[in-house]
Amino acid sequence: xxxxxxxxxxxxxxxxxxxxxxxxxxxxxxxxxxxxxxxxxxxxxxxxxxxxxxxxxxxxxxxxxxxxxxxxxxxxxxxxxxxxxxxxxxxxxxxxxxxxxxxxxxxxxxxxxx
Amino acid sequence: xxxxxxxxxxxxxxxxxxxxxxxxxxxxxxxxxxxxxxxxxxxxxxxxxxxxxxxxxxxxxxxxxxxxxxxxxxxxxxxxxxxxxxxxxxxxxxxxxxxxxxxxxxxxx
Numbered sequence: 001x002x003x004x005x006x007x008x009x010x011x012x013x014x015x016x017x018x019x020x021x022x023x024x025x026x027x028x029x030x031x032x033x034x035x036x037x038x039x040x041x042x043x044x045x046x047x048x049x050x051x052x053x054x055x056x057x058x059x060x061x062x063x064x065x066x067x068x069x070x071x072x073x074x075x076x077x078x079x080x081x082x083x084x085x086x087x088x089x090x091x092x093x094x095x096x097x098x099x100x101x102x103x104x105x106x107x108x109x110x111x112x113x114x
Numbered sequence: 115x116x117x118x119x120x121x122x123x124x125x126x127x128x129x130x131x132x133x134x135x136x137x138x139x140x141x142x143x144x145x146x147x148x149x150x151x152x153x154x155x156x157x158x159x160x161x162x163x164x165x166x167x168x169x170x171x172x173x174x175x176x177x178x179x180x181x182x183x184x185x186x187x188x189x190x191x192x193x194x195x196x197x198x199x200x201x202x203x204x205x206x207x208x209x210x211x212x213x214x215x216x217x218x219x220x221x222x223x
Contacts, residue, residue: 042214043150043213043216045213048210058210058211090158099146099207100146107157
């Protein structure tokens with residue numbers, strides 16, 4: 001157990017809908033990362049937050065947004081969902097914003113868009 | 115942006131043999147290269163990493179080598195064990211993380 005929690009574990013929804021994925025980092029960690037893992041695209045970095053501020057942006061679609069709250073938990077919002085958004089979404093946390101910090105991954109949220 | 119290629123996509127070895135997975139990157143500014151292990155149905159876990167100012171790093175049976183001139187880095191696992199069976203991902207960092215497509219390692223007992 002990495003100490004990173006993600007909810008929900010599984011999510012099934014329909015095209016066009018909007019969902020919110022939640023991540024709680026390890027106690028004391030200030031940085032949160034979001035990743036998407038799909039069969040055809042592999043593992044992709046989406047976005048990083050550090051202490052409430054956006055730090056780095058990856059291949060995150062405009063239909064997706066994220067934020068990190070004062071208590072350091074983070075939410076990833078996915079809207080106007082398409083079939084291709086079906087994937088495993090991981091969040092990870094690290095102690096600071098340094099890229100060399102070890103990232104600890106959560107168990108993931110499996111999103112299925114029907 | 116950066117492009118990371120990883121080979122092979124699958125690798126099958128006999129227990130006790132060595133396994134080598136190679137990654138190439140395109141942007142010479144990339145300066146940090148972590149490797150992750152992901153067991154079936156589980157989360158990725160960092161197993162070893164290397165910074166661009168270092169040529170080799172070892173941790174017990176695992177080592178990573180970096181050739182900055184050729185822009186490639188490799189993961190070496192010696193004395194493989196069945197519990198090493200997993201998917202391994204390389205990554206390169208330049209302002210953000212770019213991942214290879216993964217290598218499925220199967221260690222046959």
